[in-house]
Amino acid sequence: MHSTVVRVQNVFGFFTTVAFCVAAVIALSVIVNPQSPSASVQLRNVQVVRGRPHYYSYKKEEYAHIKFNLDTDLSTLFNWNTKQVFLYLKAIYPSSKPNTPPSEAIIWDAILPASSAPNHQNYYIHPNPKKSQTKKPSKNKNAKSKAKRDESPYPRGELHLQNQRPKYQITDITGRLQNRTDVVLELGWNVQPWVGALVWANKVDFGVWEGLKGGVSERFKFPEIKTKKEGDLGTEKGGEKNRGKPA
Structure with missing residues (x-):
């Protein structure tokens, strides 16, 4: 007759085996779910400016500020096993040294949650194109409409951004970006x-x-630095509450 400890070990071993098999079936089952993602990326404006990497630095570097249009349909990426999709847009340009891989730098990113994922303040909030056309709600309606503000005006996985400002200005390890081609x-x-x-x-x-x-x-080219800055060179973090904490 088995002791209590042996019985507990047998039950725990059987439970972990079943849990592992169920998890493996769930992970492999997404292979039969069709996916057909599509996207369109267009450059709107690019400027190269000179600035300091931090307040106490005496050395100035060149930074690229890139505005873009982005239209995506990633709805097929969401299935029963999707928690979230980390989306990013990167700039790729040839390296300054020959026979080296091209340089890549992310200028914008977003975390798109699934419908079953718990709410988190880092999740991306799509800007509402009708927000600027509607009247500003009164104070007594703010509490009622607070829950609806974070809802995307488009289906899950669809993004339609026009003249979007970057979240990050990019630079190169050499500190120079102007006149770079094939970006x-x-x-x-x-x-x-x-x-x-x-x-x-x-x-x-x-x-x-x-x-x-x-x-x-x-493909486009990083322009030369102009003596006078033109247009808006600010970045935009989006409607997320706090990007410093992990999702």
């Missing part, structure tokens, strides 16, 4: 599942998963 903007993402491995953006077809259609802008 492109490219969209990428990571799908974080509830169970399983992190899935990166796929560019080619894999079974019922279609590769990303579009998602790359036309």
